[in-house]
Amino acid sequence: MTEVKAYGAQDKEADLKEMTIERRDTLPTDVKIKITYCGVCHSDIHTVRSDWGPSMYPVVPGHEIVGEVIEVGDEVSKFKKGDLVGVGCLVDSCQECSSCESDLEQFCLNGATWTYNSKDKHTDGHTFGGYSQEVVVDQNFVLTIPKNLDTKAVAPLLCAGITTFSPLHHWGVKEGMKVGVVGLGGLGHMGLKFSHAMGAETVMITTSEGKAEDAKRLGADDVLISKDKDAMKSHKGSFDFILNTVPVSHDINPYLELLAIDGTMCMVGAIEPLPDVHGGNLISGRKSVAGSLIGGIKETQEMLDFCGEHNIVSDIEMIDMSSINEAYERVQNNDVKYRFVIDMESLS
Amino acid sequence: MTEVKAYGAQDKEADLKEMTIERRDTLPTDVKIKITYCGVCHSDIHTVRSDWGPSMYPVVPGHEIVGEVIEVGDEVSKFKKGDLVGVGCLVDSCQECSSCESDLEQFCLNGATWTYNSKDKHTDGHTFGGYSQEVVVDQNFVLTIPKNLDTKAVAPLLCAGITTFSPLHHWGVKEGMKVGVVGLGGLGHMGLKFSHAMGAETVMITTSEGKAEDAKRLGADDVLISKDKDAMKSHKGSFDFILNTVPVSHDINPYLELLAIDGTMCMVGAIEPLPDVHGGNLISGRKSVAGSLIGGIKETQEMLDFCGEHNIVSDIEMIDMSSINEAYERVQNNDVKYRFVIDMESLS
Structure with a gap:
């Protein structure tokens, strides 16, 4: 085991502060990465606060990791020292079940x-995320980062990026389709960029008129203010696909009415x-409500390659590690355009 | 216009009784049908009672119509006198929009x-359904009935049949898939027959243990009692597709948990x-909840042809026209196995 510096929380009420954690020694199929940048995701905060059930403390969050390979195990074939790599939300799986296959x-x-x-199946303990100096990950869960992109702005692609790319990709978004993106935050701003790059007519759907200009800069062809009943009516039945990034419970029926025949949200x-998803809104038009969770490793690499090709990165605000608690408050107040990224040099 | 006998309701509180209605004269593209059998659908009752908004009275219900062609318009090419035909829920559409195309x-x-x-776009009035001696319908909305089937038991295929066939067909149900059918009534019993005939492993999902034997007779390989928590757990994550025929609001989350990765209900x-469709139940496994409404004319003909090939009809109970009010009470009490069909001779 190797001791490295990290930032984490000791319990669900604690602020994050510097601590020392142990990383496992590099196994034959492992890659050891010096972390250079790590994005700040809302899930980090939910886990720190045990919002989704009791977390294992200390929690060291961070699953939007970018860094440089500093060591590889004997059997590693895919990476070598000096490679620029990423790690997202996943660091291992059984590799044998029907989902993994x-x-x-x-x-x-x-x-x-x-x-x-x-x-962590290789140690007695649990996994620690990217708010730390180093991480050791099986090579099958390490991604290659296109060299032409701004490395620090790549970090949020590993969660916010794949979370929005995967459903757009899976449901076949392309030129000739009309796509709505509901909510303009860390996820929504990536959804706009991807939908636009895939060639779809892209509409930002938001409650805030103030977001219109920024939405257009990010790739929206049009902005639909969801509080404007006439505007909603004029777009009724016209969307082939809607990506709904709103992070809390809300009435989805007005958006279902926007879907075209055979449309999916x-x-x-x-x-x-x-609350109260109207069956009639699904039945009239053979519509679907679906869900999607990040993406698999192969698709995450495809997303990164797509970003390289289309020169897509996240809009970010850089912070030092020591500013993380203030950053959390700002994330909770929706006060970030559109993703914080920690300069991990600030931890050394 | 031609006067024909029918059975209908004069207002939303009235019982159905005999009345005279006018049918339009046979237009060049029309087919005039002598109705021999008409199924009784729950929608008939909802419309009679104005449950879905104010109906146009008098209401003459009935959209599971089987009969014989007795006259054809000059331009009719698809049918001739004496043909055995069906009419379902639709008698016309614009034929030009993207949906029709x-x-x-x-x-x-x-x-x-x-x-x-x-x-009715050809008269000043509104359309009257199949609880009557004759109906006049544009040839594009008339279906051909396979000759090998029991004609009276074909009637319910025109609504209950296509309503269940269409989603199973659209979502590609076939051998190798595991399909659940929730609810054993007029729709559910057809769902079992179709899913079984399409080659899927078919499971009846019901609250009533008493329905197990009948479900197996109708095509279920297995019966899952949804109140049995252990049984529900043992089927968790295993269904590729679930057809939910429950006609009222209910908690769908337990069924979403039964779906496999990428499954659809x-x-x-x-x-x-x-109420309360849990987003997490959709996100964990990229699952979908969809809706479906009857089917188009082409698919309805495909359904009838499929029935001819696989010798599928509805399980029915025959009634005379004069027993319709008692039949409605029994439908509302779920006391029919599995569809009433009116012998239209009883109206002459």
């Missing part, structure tokens, strides 16, 4: 190993109960 | 003409609000 490791039937707050934010 | 006339963007309680009964 279908490149959907996030749905591993034997339980995926998440980047933090998951039992995919939820990527709200894991809570959605 | 995609053989989804039920979603006609200019408004389909329903078999009853719809404005399709609602065909409940048009009401579904």
Whole structure:
């Protein structure tokens, strides 16, 4: 085991502060990464606060990791020292079940190993995330980062990026389709960029008129203010696909009415109960409400390659590690455009 | 116009009784049909009672119509006198919009003409359904009935049949898939027959243990009692597709948990609000909840041909026209196995 510096919380009420954690020694198929940048995801905060059930403390969050390979195990074939790499939400899975065989490791039937707050099958302990100097990950869960991109702005692609790319990709978004993105935050701003780059007519759907200009800069062809009943009516029945990034429970019926025949709305934010989904809104037009969770490793690499090709990165605000608690408050107040990224040099 | 005998309701509180209605003269593209059998659908009752908004009275219900062609218009090419034909829920549509061009006339963007309680674009009045001696329908909305089937038991295929066949067909149910059918009534019993005939492993999902034997006779390989928590757990994550025929609002979350990765549950009964659909149940496994409404004319003919090939009809109970009010009470009490069919001779 190797001791490294990290930032984490000792219990669900604690602020994050510097601590020392142990990383496992590099196994034959492992890659050791010096972390240079790590994005700040709302899930980090939920886990620190045990919002989704009791977390394993200390929690060291962070699953939008970018860094440089500094050591590889004897059997590693895919990476070498000096490579620029990324790690997202997943660091292991059984590799044998039907989900893993279908490149959907996030749905591993034997339980995926998440980047933090998951039992580590190689140690007695649990996993620690990217708010730290180094991480050791099996080569099958390490991604290659296109060299032409701004490295620090790549970090959020590993969660916010794949979370929005995967449903757009899975449901076949392309030129000739009309796509709505509901909610303009860390996820929504990536949804706009991807939908636009895939060639779809892209409409930002938001409650805030103030977001219109920024939405257009990010790739929206049009902005639909969801509080404007006339505007909603004029777009009724016209969307082939809607990506709903709203992170909390809300009434989805007005959005279902926007869908065209055979249209799908995919939820990527709200894991809570959605009140009163009208059956008639699904039946009239053979519509679907679906959900999607990040993406598998193969698709995450495809997303990164797509970003390289289309020169897509996240809009970010850089912070030092010591500012993380203030950053958490700002994330909770929706006060970030559109993702914080920690300069991990600030921890050394 | 031609006067014909019918059975209908004069207002939403009235019992159905005999009346005289006018049928339009046979237009060049029309087919005049002598009705021999008409199924009784729960929608008939909802329309008679104005449950879905104010109906146009008098209401003459009935959209599961079987009969014999007795006259054809000059331009009719598809049918001739003496043909055995069917009419379902639709008697007209614009034939020009994107839905009609995609053989989804039920979603006609200019408004389909329903078999009853719809404005008739060829007369000043509204449409009257199959509880009558004759009906006049454009040839594009008339179906051919395979000769090998028991004609009276074909009638319910025109609504209950296509309502269940269409989603199973659209979502590609076939051998190697595991399919659940929730609810054993007029729709559910057809769902079992179709899923079984398509080669899927078919499971009846019901609250009533008493329905197990009948479900197996109808095509279920297994019966899952949804109140049995252990049984529900043992089927968790295993269904590729679930056809949900429950006609009222209910908690769908237990069924979402039964779906496999990428599984879909399709609602065909409940048009009401579904309480608290947990976003997490969709996100964990990229699952979908969809809806489906009858089927287009082309698919309805495919369904009838499939029935001819696999010798599938509805399980029915024959009644005389004069027993319709008692039959409605029994439908509302779920006391029919599995569809009433009116012998239209009893009206002459």
